[in-house]
Amino acid sequence: MRRILVPTDFSEEARNAYEVAISIARRTGAAIKLLHVVETPYYSSNFSATGDVMLGSDNMEQVFMLRLLESTKSQMNELLRSLPHDGVEVVQEVDVDRPISKIRRTIKEDNVDLVVMGSKGSSGLDEFLIGSNTEKVVRTAECPVLTVKHRIPNFNVREIVLASDFKREIGHAMSHFKNFQELFGARLHLVYINTPGAFESSSNLRQKLQYTAEKYSLQNYSINIYNDVMEEDGILHFANDIQADLIMMATHGRTGLAHLLSGSIAEDLVNHTRIPVLTVHLK
Template sequence: MKKILVPTDFSAEAHRAFDIATELAHLSGAEVKLLNVIEVNGTPNFSATGDTMAGGIDQVYMVKLLEVTHGQMQRMLATNRFPDVKITHEVDVDDIFHNIRKTVTDENIDLIVMGTKGADGLNEVLIGSNTEKVVRQAHCPVLTVKSNTEVFNVRNIVFPSNFREESPYVVDVLRYFQNLFNAQVHMVYINTPTTFGTSRESKNRMQDFANRFGLQNYTLNIHNDSVEEDGILHFAEEVNADLIIMATHGRTGFSHLLSGSIAEDMVNHSTLPILTCHIK
């Protein structure tokens, strides 16, 4: 892992994400990029330096907004606890999702770390959370954290799956974080009424999976619950998990509305850090 992106809105959740990103960078030797994107009407008429073209919103307002934002960025940079970590930063005026996707591609980002408040009820159905959209669209792993996430000391990783369709890429990410923290991986299949499988069949499939990818320091687990999301959360609580790593299909549009995504639901509802990876 060489480069970590931290999109920030300077909230408590974003500050915690920056904290954790710098911890990861300190452990891995990566550098961190802090990114703030200002989204306002008429953004094509402004640059991040406050220069204006014809039209758009009032120049004085934009210059003041950029001045405040740069000040917030400097205060966030001052909270870095690891002098050895290289940190760059950028303030831009753009569409946030377009900017994040472009940054990931142009700068070969290996990991995005984002804070999230989550979403529920009608808000979740209509728009979801901003972080959920990044989880769905990003082409690199995304680590999501809440503001109440304590010291990121990972000893127990929960890896929920059906153990049929994971790609080597997802397992590589799992193995990387396991090795980084010398953690134990708890592989778990969530048995629900709609995905029922016998214990013998499920454990054999998990063992075959572990053998195929050469996993080490792991446990095999089957957890019965009514729905997969609840099963993952309940199992994570039982093993005192510090991190959940799981795959997402990254579906968008109508197919996403029909099938949803357990990974995105977990990002919205879990109090634990969630690391999501697209199945490639």
């Protein structure tokens, strides 16, 4: 792991994500980029993040944007000073753009290995109508995304839940999951949530999970069949039962109507659990 991206809106959750990223960077030697995106209406395209003004821009808009950028850069410097990161390379970037577009472009252009983002979570009508920037990144990012809600000083992982239906081709995701497990020397708990609507016999499921473990040469793992009414509830209950430090899942990355119709357990978990979630998009 060489490059970690931490998008920040200067919230408490984003600061928590930055602190976790520093812990991971100390283990891996990775460099961190702190990124804040100033989102502006379409008419502000005449202004750049460096403070340069294009022809035709409005004077009041210039003044507003200059003050906004000055305030943003001050907040960025304050965030840098707020947490010790000695021995870890941290660079900062402030840009004027649409947050999701800028994050996706940065991942590609900087060859980012991991995105660490804070998540406030959402529920009910707010979740249905607007979702969250974190959820959108989880759905579309081309690299693993670690979501963090609460402060975790000296982030360490001992117990990991890997939840899946073990039906899709998860080889691409599995390599990332194994790397994260090995990084912390953690125990990996493979779990299949058996629900009334998609019930399978325990013997068949254990064979399926054992096959997966052998196919990907997993080490230090356990195989678990957990019964619950819904998959998401089962994952959360199992994770709480074993006092998991991390949940890992693959996401299909569907968008639009397909996402609303099929849902995504990984993205729902990002919204609803207090436990950090590592997601990998299935290509």
